[in-house]
Amino acid sequence: MKTNRKVYVISKNLDPFFLGIYSAYQFVGRYFREAFKPPFEFTELKKQCYAIGVKSLPLITLTGFVTGVVFTKQSRPSLQDLGAVSWLPSLIAIALVRALAPLITSLISAGKIGSNIGAQLGSMRVTEQIDAIDVSGVNAFKYLVVTRVTATTLMIPILMMYFAFVGLIGSFLNVSMGENTSFISYFQEALSPISFLDVLTGLFKSIMYGLTIGLVGSYKGYNATRGTEGVGKAANMAVVVSMFLIFVEEIIIVQLSGWIRLAQ
Amino acid sequence: MTSQYNHIITDEKVITINDLHKSFGELTVLNGVKLDIYKGENVAVLGRSGSGKSVLIKIIAGLLKPDSGTVSVLGQEVDKITEKELRTLRLKIGFSFQNSALYDSMTVRENIAFPLRGNTEKLTQKEINIKVEEVLDAVGLIQTINQMPSELSGGQRKRIGIARTLILKPELMLYDEPTSGLDPITCIEINNLIKEVQERYNTSAIIITHDLTCAKTTANRVALLIEGNFLTQGTFEEVFDTEDETVKIFFDYNFIT
Numbered sequence: 001m002k003t004n005r006k007v008y009v010i011s012k013n014l015d016p017f018f019l020g021i022y023s024a025y026q027f028v029g030r031y032f033r034e035a036f037k038p039p040f041e042f043t044e045l046k047k048q049c050y051a052i053g054v055k056s057l058p059l060i061t062l063t064g065f066v067t068g069v070v071f072t073k074q075s076r077p078s079l080q081d082l083g084a085v086s087w088l089p090s091l092i093a094i095a096l097v098r099a100l101a102p103l104i105t106s107l108i109s110a111g112k113i114g115s116n117i118g119a120q121l122g123s124m125r126v127t128e129q130i131d132a133i134d135v136s137g138v139n140a141f142k143y144l145v146v147t148r149v150t151a152t153t154l155m156i157p158i159l160m161m162y163f164a165f166v167g168l169i170g171s172f173l174n175v176s177m178g179e180n181t182s183f184i185s186y187f188q189e190a191l192s193p194i195s196f197l198d199v200l201t202g203l204f205k206s207i208m209y210g211l212t213i214g215l216v217g218s219y220k221g222y223n224a225t226r227g228t229e230g231v232g233k234a235a236n237m238a239v240v241v242s243m244f245l246i247f248v249e250e251i252i253i254v255q256l257s258g259w260i261r262l263a264q
Numbered sequence: 265m266t267s268q269y270n271h272i273i274t275d276e277k278v279i280t281i282n283d284l285h286k287s288f289g290e291l292t293v294l295n296g297v298k299l300d301i302y303k304g305e306n307v308a309v310l311g312r313s314g315s316g317k318s319v320l321i322k323i324i325a326g327l328l329k330p331d332s333g334t335v336s337v338l339g340q341e342v343d344k345i346t347e348k349e350l351r352t353l354r355l356k357i358g359f360s361f362q363n364s365a366l367y368d369s370m371t372v373r374e375n376i377a378f379p380l381r382g383n384t385e386k387l388t389q390k391e392i393n394i395k396v397e398e399v400l401d402a403v404g405l406i407q408t409i410n411q412m413p414s415e416l417s418g419g420q421r422k423r424i425g426i427a428r429t430l431i432l433k434p435e436l437m438l439y440d441e442p443t444s445g446l447d448p449i450t451c452i453e454i455n456n457l458i459k460e461v462q463e464r465y466n467t468s469a470i471i472i473t474h475d476l477t478c479a480k481t482t483a484n485r486v487a488l489l490i491e492g493n494f495l496t497q498g499t500f501e502e503v504f505d506t507e508d509e510t511v512k513i514f515f516d517y518n519f520i521t
Contacts, residue, residue, distance in 0.1 A: 123368075131365065132366075132428075136359075136428070136432075137352070137354040137432070138351075138378070138379075139354040142380075
């Protein structure tokens with residue numbers, strides 16, 4: 001009797017978990033099916049790219065600049081001890097392009113953009129605005145989800161490259177305060193060890209993170225329930241799940257790129 | 265029945281519902297519902313809160329799937345047609361939501377023009393503006409055209425919600441609690457608007473409500489939904505001129521004895 005009860009409790013808790021995974025799988029599948037099928041919502045896509053890309057620039061500028069300055073400041077003493085201060089620009093550039101720019105940009109975006117998408121779609125769901133779009137004969141999934149996910153997938157790589165650039169400027173300004181280095185020679189020094197694979201990996205990472213942020217935010221918002229509480233939960237879960245998945249993807253992509261580097 | 269707009273109720277069925285069942289978990293909401301709606305006819309579906317009235321029209325609009333039974337709308341079975349066919353069918357259906365469901369981020373003009381996106385007919389901006397102004401004029405709110413939904417009163421939001429459905433000139437209207445949360449005078453205005461939409465646009469409609477005044481004013485026929493099934497159907501007088509205790513309780517609680 002006790003065993004039956006335990007089995008019942010376990011199955012009651014596991015059922016929603018597996019149903020959730022199946023529903024997320026269906027959602028992702030639907031995105032890829034709808035994304036490449038006309039008609040395309042270009043006007044809404046442009047609007048979302050502006051909201052996601054351009055409106056994130058101040059935050060990305062600030063964090064990119066601070067990261068460049070702080071990372072340079074923290075690394076200099078250790079390199080000085082080793083007599084390798086001349087490696088500083090290369091070290092900063094490699095760290096930014098390979099790891100910091102994709103990761104920090106996507107974590108910030110998960111907080112800013114992911115929560116925004118979750119809350120926006122969640123409130124549209126609980127106030128029946130998504131149903132209203134559906135009953136007016138417009139494909140709500142395509143109009144709301146496909147545009148947002150595509151916009152994050154396109155914009156996060158651009159924001160990532162911008163972050164790396166601003167980070168290098170921050171680093172240059174920090175270096176130039178102590179040494180007499182020209183902007184061009186600093187950038188030549190910084191970019192010389194960057195390989196095509198580094199840039200490609202950074203871009204691939206940020207495309208994956210953008211896709212993840214868009215899909216998770218949209219999924220949580222589109223399936224929100226239970227009024228305002230559900231909207232808050234959707235926004236919160238959009239951030240938590242996106243960040244978790246970004247770290248998982250980071251580990252996998254770093255491992256894969258490491259193998260490729262070894263094979264070269 | 266005729267009116268100044270040559271509105272006629274015919275014997276052509278626009279909605280046929282047979283043996284409809286719908287449950288959420290262990291809760292049975294609709295239990296063998298049967299209903300026919302004729303062209304040009306307004307039918308009020310009455311019932312207590314939580315009796316499944318909104319679920320019924322959401323199934324009709326294809327927003328929910330029935331567990332069993334058939335729902336035929338304008339000759340098509342909504343749960344058996346493809347997504348694309350459903351979207352085309354929805355162009356002929358107007359759905360007025362309980363809380364209006366206006367798009368927060370759009371002006372009244374953009375809200376009303378929005379359903380035209382799904383329309384296959386390509387229109388110029390000038391033609392869209394003419395259509396928007398025409399329906400706003402029909403609901404008497406042309407002055408709100410550039411306002412945001414947050415700047416409107418509850419009654420205005422309801423009217424704009426109805427105007428948004430009228431832009432595609434629907435054959436069938438579905439009203440979900442059109443007078444809930446409104447003051448008595450605004451309720452009368454909304455009731456008159458529903459009647460005017462029926463006559464001017466020659467629509468058929470299902471009006472989901474628990475407001476007997478709304479049902480009496482707007483509907484040609486009334487159906488009382490109790491415990492997942494229609495207890496009785498007929499004209500307002502036929503339904504409420506009864507000794508049935510359940511019907512009498514429902515009637516008495518609406519304070520219009």
